[in-house]
Amino acid sequence: MILKNGEENILVCVAWPYVNGEPHLGHIAGNNLPADIFARFHRMVGNNVLMVSGSDQHGTPVTLRAKEENTTPQKISEKYHKIWSETFKELDFSFDLYTKTGTDNHKEIVQNLFNSLNENGFLEEKYSEQPYSEKSKMFLSDRYIEGDCPHCDSRTKGDQCDGCGKDFEPIDLKNLISTIDNSEVTFKSTKHIYLKLPRFQEELDKWIKSKTYWRPAVKNQSLGFLSNGLIDRAITRDINWGVKVPIEGYEDKRIYVWFEAVIGYLSASIEWSQSKANTSQKKDIWKEWWLNPDSKHFYFQGKDNIPFHTIILPAILMGSGNYNLPYDVVANEYLNFSGKQFSKSKNWAVWVSDFLKEYDSEALRYYLSSIMPESSDSDFTWESFFDSNNNELVATFGNLVNRIQSLIKNNFNNIVPEIENLDDIDNKMISDIKNSFESTSSFIENRQFRNGLKEIMNLAKLGNRYIDQKEPWATIKTNKQITSNTLWVGANIISNLGVLFAPYLPKTSLKISNMFNFKDNIPDWKYREIKPGIKIENIQPLFKKIEKEK
Incomplete structure (x- = not known):
């Protein structure tokens, strides 16, 4: 990437998944696909885009999965990191870097920010009562306890309710048990490092209220979080898997996964930057996105992660340096499967690997884009997926391309015909194409x-x-020039649909570029005119009809 002067620097940050299992369609529709569409579009516009994410290897779900499979968290996280990475490639996600929290670089950056917060007076040591299993002789992290939510009485894990979505302290749960040994949970005093969130209350409130363009759900949830009054939050845990705490006396503890995971966007940017050090880029090029106040950061998340990116991350950035704050936190609602929420832990999902064994990735990208849960939960059903592919991709888009190609092949030997005196209908169609760029943009x-x-x-x-x-099949018999004009316009419809669809359907866009022998794999975001005399080659069906009995 060579930075272009005068263009915007756009940082696209995608939620870091726990690598305790394979990705399902909910992960794709929730944050990865919208982020990829957005990044691809801004590259086509000409902006300087950096898109980063990675696998969260340190979450408790990883240690739970390792226990289930009788292996180590390191091995389990590496296994699923590889699967997630390969899946993203199969779906053509255009990450500049997809990394993991287990790198030395990430650990160093996390510890550096931890130390900066400490030096700036935003950290404090406190003793508190934390869940403990007398039977297993160990402190229990959030995922290792289960109880009744203090707000809605739903049965839930230890820090956030799946039923009502509200946060709480583990001690507030009722009827607590340990999920490790099914014993009754007690509470025992232990020391931890706390982030002084109340110190950021006023600044966060002012900052969030200024975000007039945020989605209502994101802004309202964030302000609701603030309205209850921020409290000091522990950023260390009594566990042995994760980033070490850089303070003497904390050798048997680790940094809380949600503190270090949100720093991953910065550490990934620095890792990417350092990988470019031997090219024309500078080692510290990451600063163009993180320290340049004109840069914009976009964080693509699920709705359950909103406060971590509108409260916790901004507080960390405010307290540790002059880093850019999020421009927008683009949080989607949930994608459900036949009326129920996708869930790795409950094994209720359509796994991406299984899906791609049967169906094309472009059909999946199109369908998930069409039902993306932007403002409310949406539902994946097989019936609507089949209809999306057969009625829209095949019967509408694919059929249009096939009709125009066939007419040019049969009547003009695959050569885009010459034009002369376009009529009002022709000009209106060209105008509609150009207007589509503006509205889609x-x-x-x-x-x-x-x-x-x-x-x-x-x-x-x-x-x-x-x-x-x-009716070019009719006018070819009476007025060949009118037919020529029609099919030239038709060729331009195909060409520009290839440009417009590029952020959503990159493989399809490339096929269309190859038809007209365009050399750029990624077209510019502008009207792309087809000159008369160009030969159409590499003709192939864009999509395949799906037989519903599959």
Whole structure:
């Protein structure tokens, strides 16, 4: 990447998944796919985009899975890190770096920020009562305890309720048991390091209220969190798996996973930057995104992670240096499967690896983009997926491309014909294409990906209506020039659908570029005119119909 002067620096930060199992479709629709669409679009516009994420190897879910499989957290996290990395490649996600929290670089950056917060007076040692199992002789982290939520009485794990989504302290849970040994949980005094969140209350409140463009759910949840009054939060845990605490006397403790995981966006940016040190880039190029106040950070998350990115992360950044704060936290709601929330732990999911054995990744990207849970929960069903592929990709978009290709092949030997005196209908169609760039651009820039996709598919529908109205199969017998004009316009419909769909369907976009022998794998975001005389080659069906009995 060579930074372009005068263009925006866009940092795309994608939620770090716990690598305690394989990815399911909820992970893809929730944060990874919208982030990829957004990053691809901004690269096409010409902005300097850095898209980073990685595997969260240190969460308690990883240690639980290791226990289930009778292996170590290190081995289990490496196993699933590889699976997640390969899955993202299969889905054509365009990460500049997908890394992991187990790197030496990440540990160093986390400890550096920890020390900066400590030096600046934002950390404090306290003793508190924490869950403890007398039977196993160990302190219990959040995922190792289960009880009744103090707010809604749902049965839940130790720090956040799956039922109502509210936070609480473990001691507030009722009917507590240890999930390790099913024993009754007691509480025992232990020392920890606390982040003084109340010191940031006023600054966070002012900052969040200034975000007029945030999604209402993100802003409202964040302000609601603040309205209850921030409290000091422990950022260390009595565990032996994670980033070491850089303070004497804490050798048997580790830094809390949610403190260190949100620092991963910074550590990943630095790791990427250092990997470019032997190229034309500078080793500290990461500063162009993190210290340049004109840069913009976009954090793509699920709704359960909102406070960690609107409260915890900004507080860490405010307290440890002059780092840029999030410009937007793009949090989606949940994608459900047949009415129930996707869940790795409950094994209720459509696993991506299984899906891709049967169906094309482009069909998946299209369908998930069309039902993305941007403002409310949405539902994946097999029936609607089949309809999306067969009725929209195949019958609308694919059929349009096939019709125009066939007419050019049969009547002009695959050569895009010459034009002369376009009529009002032709000019209107060209105008509609150009207008689609403006409207689609506005939707994607404002993180309204479903509307952006709908706008592009509407153009494909207009293209089909245009061909029906012009009837080139009939005019070829009476006025070849009118037919030439029609099919030249048709070729431009195909070409520009290839550009417009590129953030959503990169493989399909590349196929269309190859038809017209365009050399750029990633087209610029602008009207792409096809000159008369170009030969259409590499003709192939864009999509395959799915037989529903599969």
